[in-house]
Amino acid sequence: MKLNIEGLLVYFPYDYIYPEQYSYMLELKRTLDAKGHGVLEMPSGTGKTISLLSLIVAYQREYPLEVTKLIYCSRTVPEIEKVVEELRKLMEFYSKETGEKNNILALALSSRKNLCVHPEVSSLRFGKEVDGKCHSLTASYIRAQRHSNPSLPSCRFYEEFDAMGKQVPLPAGVYNLDDLKDFGRRKGWCPYYLARYSILHANIIVYSYHYLLDPKIADLVSKELSKKSVVVFDEAHNIDNVCIDSMSVNITRRTLDRSQANVETLQNTILKIKETDAAKLKEEYRRLVEGLKEANVARETDIYMSNPVLPDEILQEAVPGSIRTAEHFVGFMKRFLEYLKARLRIHHVVQESAPQFLKDIFEKVCIDRKPLRFCAERLRSLLRTLEIADIADFSAITLISNFATLVSTYSKGFTIIIEPFEDRTPTIANPVLHFSCMDPSIAIKPVFERFQSVIITSGTLSPLDIYPRILDFRPVTVASFTMTLARTCLCPLVVGRGNDQVAMTSKFETREDFAVIRNYGNLLLEMSAIVPDGIVAFFTSYTYMENIVASWYEQGILENVQRNKLIFIETPDAAETSMALEKYQEACENGRGAILLSVARGKVSEGIDFVHHFGRAVIMFGVPYVYTQSRILKARLEYLRDQFQIRENDFLTFDAMRHAAQCVGRAIRGKTDYGLMIFADKRYARADKRGKLPRWIQEHLTDGSLNLTIDETVQLSKHFLRQMAHSIHDISNCNVQCFCQLNLSQEDQLGLSLLTLEQLQSEDMLQKIAQIAHQA
Amino acid sequence: MRHLYVVIDTSRTMEDQDLKPNRLTSTLKLVEYFVEEYFDQNPISQVGIITTKNKRAEKLTDLAGNPKKHIDALKKAKDSTCGGEPSLYNSLSLAMQTLKHMPGHSSREVLIIFSSLTTCDPANIYELVKTLKALKIRVSVIGLSAEVRVCTVLTRETGGSYHVILDESHFRELLMFHVKPPPATSSSECSLIRMGFPQHTIASISDQDAKPSFSQAHLDSTSGGPGLSMGGYFCPQCQAKYTELPVECKVCGLTLVSAPHLARSFHHLFPLEAFQESPLLLHHTERFCEACQGELKDKSVFTCPSCNSVFCVECDLFIHDTLHCCPSCIHSRSAP
Numbered sequence A: 001m002k003l004n005i006e007g008l009l010v011y012f013p014y015d016y017i018y019p020e021q022y023s024y025m026l027e028l029k030r031t032l033d034a035k036g037h038g039v040l041e042m043p044s045g046t047g048k049t050i051s052l053l054s055l056i057v058a059y060q061r062e063y064p065l066e067v068t069k070l071i072y073c074s075r076t077v078p079e080i081e082k083v084v085e086e087l088r089k090l091m092e093f094y095s096k097e098t099g100e101k102n103n104i105l106a107l108a109l110s111s112r113k114n115l116c117v118h119p120e121v122s123s124l125r126f127g128k129e130v131d132g133k134c135h136s137l138t139a140s141y142i143r144a145q146r147h148s149n150p151s152l153p154s155c156r157f158y159e160e161f162d163a164m165g166k167q168v169p170l171p172a173g174v175y176n177l178d179d180l181k182d183f184g185r186r187k188g189w190c191p192y193y194l195a196r197y198s199i200l201h202a203n204i205i206v207y208s209y210h211y212l213l214d215p216k217i218a219d220l221v222s223k224e225l226s227k228k229s230v231v232v233f234d235e236a237h238n239i240d241n242v243c244i245d246s247m248s249v250n251i252t253r254r255t256l257d258r259s260q261a262n263v264e265t266l267q268n269t270i271l272k273i274k275e276t277d278a279a280k281l282k283e284e285y286r287r288l289v290e291g292l293k294e295a296n297v298a299r300e301t302d303i304y305m306s307n308p309v310l311p312d313e314i315l316q317e318a319v320p321g322s323i324r325t326a327e328h329f330v331g332f333m334k335r336f337l338e339y340l341k342a343r344l345r346i347h348h349v350v351q352e353s354a355p356q357f358l359k360d361i362f363e364k365v366c367i368d369r370k371p372l373r374f375c376a377e378r379l380r381s382l383l384r385t386l387e388i389a390d391i392a393d394f395s396a397i398t399l400i401s402n403f404a405t406l407v408s409t410y411s412k413g414f415t416i417i418i419e420p421f422e423d424r425t426p427t428i429a430n431p432v433l434h435f436s437c438m439d440p441s442i443a444i445k446p447v448f449e450r451f452q453s454v455i456i457t458s459g460t461l462s463p464l465d466i467y468p469r470i471l472d473f474r475p476v477t478v479a480s481f482t483m484t485l486a487r488t489c490l491c492p493l494v495v496g497r498g499n500d501q502v503a504m505t506s507k508f509e510t511r512e513d514f515a516v517i518r519n520y521g522n523l524l525l526e527m528s529a530i531v532p533d534g535i536v537a538f539f540t541s542y543t544y545m546e547n548i549v550a551s552w553y554e555q556g557i558l559e560n561v562q563r564n565k566l567i568f569i570e571t572p573d574a575a576e577t578s579m580a581l582e583k584y585q586e587a588c589e590n591g592r593g594a595i596l597l598s599v600a601r602g603k604v605s606e607g608i609d610f611v612h613h614f615g616r617a618v619i620m621f622g623v624p625y626v627y628t629q630s631r632i633l634k635a636r637l638e639y640l641r642d643q644f645q646i647r648e649n650d651f652l653t654f655d656a657m658r659h660a661a662q663c664v665g666r667a668i669r670g671k672t673d674y675g676l677m678i679f680a681d682k683r684y685a686r687a688d689k690r691g692k693l694p695r696w697i698q699e700h701l702t703d704g705s706l707n708l709t710i711d712e713t714v715q716l717s718k719h720f721l722r723q724m725a726h727s728i729h730d731i732s733n734c735n736v737q738c739f740c741q742l743n744l745s746q747e748d749q750l751g752l753s754l755l756t757l758e759q760l761q762s763e764d765m766l767q768k769i770a771q772i773a774h775q776a
Numbered sequence B: 001m002r003h004l005y006v007v008i009d010t011s012r013t014m015e016d017q018d019l020k021p022n023r024l025t026s027t028l029k030l031v032e033y034f035v036e037e038y039f040d041q042n043p044i045s046q047v048g049i050i051t052t053k054n055k056r057a058e059k060l061t062d063l064a065g066n067p068k069k070h071i072d073a074l075k076k077a078k079d080s081t082c083g084g085e086p087s088l089y090n091s092l093s094l095a096m097q098t099l100k101h102m103p104g105h106s107s108r109e110v111l112i113i114f115s116s117l118t119t120c121d122p123a124n125i126y127e128l129v130k131t132l133k134a135l136k137i138r139v140s141v142i143g144l145s146a147e148v149r150v151c152t153v154l155t156r157e158t159g160g161s162y163h164v165i166l167d168e169s170h171f172r173e174l175l176m177f178h179v180k181p182p183p184a185t186s187s188s189e190c191s192l193i194r195m196g197f198p199q200h201t202i203a204s205i206s207d208q209d210a211k212p213s214f215s216q217a218h219l220d221s222t223s224g225g226p227g228l229s230m231g232g233y234f235c236p237q238c239q240a241k242y243t244e245l246p247v248e249c250k251v252c253g254l255t256l257v258s259a260p261h262l263a264r265s266f267h268h269l270f271p272l273e274a275f276q277e278s279p280l281l282l283h284h285t286e287r288f289c290e291a292c293q294g295e296l297k298d299k300s301v302f303t304c305p306s307c308n309s310v311f312c313v314e315c316d317l318f319i320h321d322t323l324h325c326c327p328s329c330i331h332s333r334s335a336p
Helices: A019-033 A048-062 A077-098 A127-138 A138-147 A156-165 A177-187 A190-196 A215-221 A236-247 A253-278 A278-291 A294-298 A310-315 A328-345 A356-363 A371-374 A375-385 A390-408 A441-450 A468-469 A512-532 A541-553 A557-564 A574-589 A604-609 A629-644 A647-665 A711-730 A758-760 A764-774 B022-042 B067-077 B087-099 B127-134 B149-158 B167-177 B258-271 B313-323 B327-334
Strands: A001-005 A008-009 A037-039 A069-074 A105-108 A172-175 A204-207 A227-235 A249-251 A349-354 A414-417 A432-437 A451-459 A475-480 A489-496 A532-540 A566-570 A594-599 A617-621 A675-680 B002-009 B046-053 B056-064 B107-114 B137-143 B162-163 B233-234 B276-280 B301-303
Touching: A001 A019, A008 A048, A019 A037, A019 A215, A019 A451, A019 A468, A019 A475, A037 A227, A048 A069, A048 A077, A048 B067, A069 A077, A077 A105, A077 A177, A077 A204, A077 A594, A077 B127, A105 A177, A105 A190, A105 A574, A127 A138, A138 A451, A156 A177, A156 A190, A156 A541, A172 A177, A177 A190, A190 A236, A236 A432, A236 A468, A249 A253, A249 A475, A253 A278, A253 A328, A253 A390, A278 A375, A328 A356, A328 A375, A328 A390, A328 A432, A349 A356, A356 A390, A371 A375, A371 A390, A375 A390, A375 B002, A390 A414, A390 A432, A390 A566, A390 B233, A414 A629, A414 A711, A432 A629, A441 A468, A468 A629, A468 A647, A512 A532, A512 A557, A512 A617, A532 A574, A541 A557, A541 A594, A541 B056, A566 A574, A574 A594, A574 A604, A574 B149, A594 A604, A594 B301, A604 A647, A617 A647, A629 A647, A629 B167, A675 A711, A711 B162, B002 B022, B002 B056, B002 B087, B022 B046, B022 B067, B022 B127, B046 B067, B046 B087, B046 B276, B056 B087, B087 B107, B087 B127, B087 B137, B087 B149, B127 B137, B127 B149, B137 B167, B149 B162, B301 B313
Parallel strands: A037 A451, A037 A475, A069 A204, A069 A227, A105 A172, A105 A204, A227 A451, A489 A675, A532 A594, A532 A617, A566 A594, A617 A675, B002 B046, B002 B107, B107 B137, B137 B162
Antiparallel strands: A001 A008, A249 A432, A349 A414, A414 A432, B046 B056, B276 B301
16 A cells, blocks of 8 residues: 655555554654664564555655665564565565566675585585685685695685676565575576675665674774665664674683784794795885875775774874884784783683773783784784684684774773683683673764664564663654554463462572472462463563472472473573474474473574464563672663663663563464463562563553462463453354454554554554654 | 263362352252253254263263253262373373264264363373364363363364353253253265154053053163053054153164254254344334234334344344244245
8 A cells, every 4th residue: 555654655565554663764764864873663463564664765765865764673584584584575566566677676684604606615504604615715815826736625616706796786685695696596696695785786785783883893894884874773772782792702711822823823924935935025114104094084984884893093103113014013902812821821800991901911921002903903913914714713813903992992881801711710711801892882882873764663662762871872752652452462460479478579589489489380370270371471581480399399389280281491502492492383283282491592592483372371580680799780871871871780770671571572473373471480570670561562561460379371361361261262253154263354453553544544543553653 | 953962070189169169069960951951952862971080081971862861870970080181182082082073964962061180191182182072072171270281272173162150040051041952063974874763652541452651761671660651652663662752663673753852953053144223214104013923113123134034032032032933924925
């Protein structure tokens, strides 16, 4: 259908639209108009992706000069594929409606591992191996060497692409990863390089967060993307952690040992080259004297996105003399490594700031701040000069040099923690140096600065005001949308007490309490008897889960639960977990019924959807606070308090509640779905916790569903489940013949939560829509 | 003609007391009522009862056309204990064994009253569902606790219905929904069946030779009263005597029915089309109802779509609920 969103003609590829989708597009349009950033929350399963795509594509067509590109960042490969499929549907609709072939080029980009078509390289199992092997076939100096020595192996796909591919742009259309591979095979071109080249002129790019946020990758892939782009971060509730991870460095003794080996190799190579080709090193020296002016010019003319690892000042200066020659630089790195090794040889925990670290290093080994800052650039230049093919081998030394640059560049926002052992195993010495970023805004800052609109969206972003604060940007729209439903298909319940009136909580002081564990067990047991098919239960951590399950076993609770349902447990091992998951789904499918015990923040809580019968109930045992004793977290909390005036407790609660929301949100994946959400901790009933849940959950959390006992929960759940099972049928069943439908019939939803074009244009509906958007 | 197996879950969950006094007693009572109603509406059809517990399925009664036997069995079952888990697979395959031999012109149905949320199956149930579908066995489920996925798929695949009860009165409503047979589908085969229409004869008191005699049906039943009676229905083929109809003759295997029975079954298969409702103002020609000959006073009148006769509201109700055929159509057909 064609919509009119404040004067913008939007093609929407479905006949019906949810009111919240309309309202979402409205807000999005305003954000784009203002050329600002936006934070939008809308529950999953309400068609966020298609609303985003259809509005932005329409905007692109209407104002081709204002918005040239859409960059859609998602988290996983399946999610990327899903976005591309929606896009394809939209494009088909466009060409059907307008009758003309549209000239929009949209493509997905992923790692070499997912895109390689070279028969040998693509058969390698790990991403790193694929990257390394590819590099050894296609690096520029390898190819230069091949001119003199044609017997060296080559990748014919890359050669072909290099010879032909750049002249003709990729024909317009929608390409997912498989399409790219097919196209590559047909033409004999390398799909990976083709995609990387094509994103420069593509209208829509779909790829992973890391291509934009991780400075190492972003520098390679995304720095030339146009300023007039709209960037969308989908499922962005964890974006601050992604930013922090991309800027943090962990150094273990193993890393140091490997870097040591790297340095040795470098030294040998330098000696060899000196004998054969001294001119090359001289040339490099000359280049370094000139400085990194080239990069500076490029940045000034605004062609490239800035790289947080490469601060502005560096560009204006030449590489300092002390590390300009190759031997000196290697010597310098050696000294630096020795120093780090000495620092790791400790018996107590050390925490210090970056300036303290720099002072110490200057006093002990006389390393200045300035050369440290150039470390990363200098190493890159050296590796290029020495023509080392397999970059993967040098990951350790690259890491160290990045660390050196970061530590000397940023005096604020980072902290250094050296721990002699892990907390769990205090007897085994395993020193780690955490160089941890505490300020997520550092990594994302270039993105906000460069692109005219950045949209952060997810199903669970509440409380909305905290994201702009921790990411340090000023949004023009902040909105949360609820689900309009023909029936209340979610039932959040807060269970606070057992039948014996003992409070249920995972509070640290009482979590070992026998009565609490027993009550949790009883809750699970009772629910297993009344909930059909699948139940997913989340614990706050692996250790807590292990303790509880062990004592349930001793108390015989597990045995009783197993009479009702099978039990599967998530473990930190990915293979084991995916096996458990597969069997869990099989059990749900067969009517055997199953319970999956898993952990908030684990793999299950983030990436896996439990549609329909796979998750009829989610039980959240306790409040999933992070492990507060961790030093990194403590440092970060302190930083947040000092820099952003966010109280420690506020942040902890915010973090716990977004994970809880994420966990329980797994059960509802659409309007035809239904599920129970059980929060088993009395603390959820408090206003400060409850208020931080997404609005679409809060709405259904009435006073009647707070602080219940187990018995009350069972009664309410039973009623809810019957009501839901009933209401699915009584719609389709009039009196004579009824076919069991899984979907609610459309007539029923129509006009309430599904709208046709005519209904959309009516006055009172527009008013209703205006109420949906909740301005935070 | 319908062949229906009622599967009653008698697993541990049936002891739940959310239906009073408990699920089992309540269910059995309702099924009793159902059986009565069923034979009232479908006189020449048959019912069998299967119970399932402890991962097994047992036949409580075989397919038969006599309500008494079933009701007796159900009454006895009230005292039985519940335990273990039900098995959908076993119950369905047990029902299937008998149903697949039923002739193609009759319907093959299974109605499951399912209280548990789990089923314990010896093999993959989806294979069985495929077989059921191929055999055109229609499976409907009434759930007593919540929607279970496997039942949803089972009913959707076999074309049955799936409902979950809200309370006891809703339960009864859902059961009554299954009393009415599904309309005949065009795909079912047509075949001729031999039937006997015996007349009820009573030996006159004046006839001195007349002696009370046993009915064939009583011969093998251990219970029951004296069983001797003066009158009865005599099979037109072999003269065996029965006191009740409909029945299948024990001697020659002929189906014995009475004409009203047949008529009652017939109308379910070919339901009378709904009459068109229209405001009275449009009808200037007809001032009287075709059926009761009364003057049309109400705001709307009903027109038969095939013969265009006009009826009043009350007659429309009477025709659809009781007569099941349009009097005016029949009239025009019989007198050409």
